[in-house]
Amino acid sequence: MDGDIAVRVRAANGATRDDAWIRRQPVPLQRRLLGAGRFALIGLAGGAAFILVPLIHLLGILFALAMMGLAAARLRATAVVSGAGGTCPRCAHSGAFFVGVGRRRFRLPIKAACEACGVALMLSL
Numbered sequence: 294m295d296g297d298i299a300v301r302v303r304a305a306n307g308a309t310r311d312d313a314w315i316r317r318q319p320v321p322l323q324r325r326l327l328g329a330g331r332f333a334l335i336g337l338a339g340g341a342a343f344i345l346v347p348l349i350h351l352l353g354i355l356f357a358l359a360m361m362g363l364a365a366a367r368l369r370a371t372a373v374v375s376g377a378g379g380t381c382p383r384c385a386h387s388g389a390f391f392v393g394v395g396r397r398r399f400r401l402p403i404k405a406a407c408e409a410c411g412v413a414l415m416l417s418l
Contacts, residue, residue: 298418300401302390304382305413313379313390315416317399319372328396329364336360372399377416381407390414 302313336357343353373396378389386409397403402417 300377300379300416300418302379302382302405303415303417304407306383308382310380310382313416314377315374315392315399315401315403316376317372318375320370320396325368325370329368332360332364332367336364366398367396370396370398373397374399374403377403377405381409381412381414383407383412384410386410390416 297314297316299311300313300315301309301311303309336359339360340353340357343356344350346353374392376389377392378387380387381390384407386407389408390405391408392403392405402415405414405416406412407414
């Protein structure tokens with residue numbers, strides 16, 4: 294299930310098309326461990342920096358916990374969305390869809406947007 298997957302695209306106004314695609318890219322375990330380790334180290338360093346400051350040390354602890362949560366999410370993401378495209382059902386522009394910045398976990402349905410008209414799109418099987 295790697296590579297391009299044919300999906301249905303639905304615009305915010307209800308129009309649909311069946312000629313869209315999503316590119317799925319697997320993430321190897323070593324890359325996931327490195328990404329999760331970076332987040333965990335940043336969280337621990339940020340939490341340790343504020344531990345000696347009265348009252349603000351609580352924010353440092355919350356920051357460290359939040360970063361640990363992000364690290365766990367990175368570790369669980371075995372596949373990510375590397376691109377999506379097709380023909381927009383609203384404006385009929387054929388091209389790429391905006392699916393977000395960075396590594397987005399592959400899970401259908403996926404929210405996207407048309408790069409030409411900016412309408413909200415939903416990509417699903």
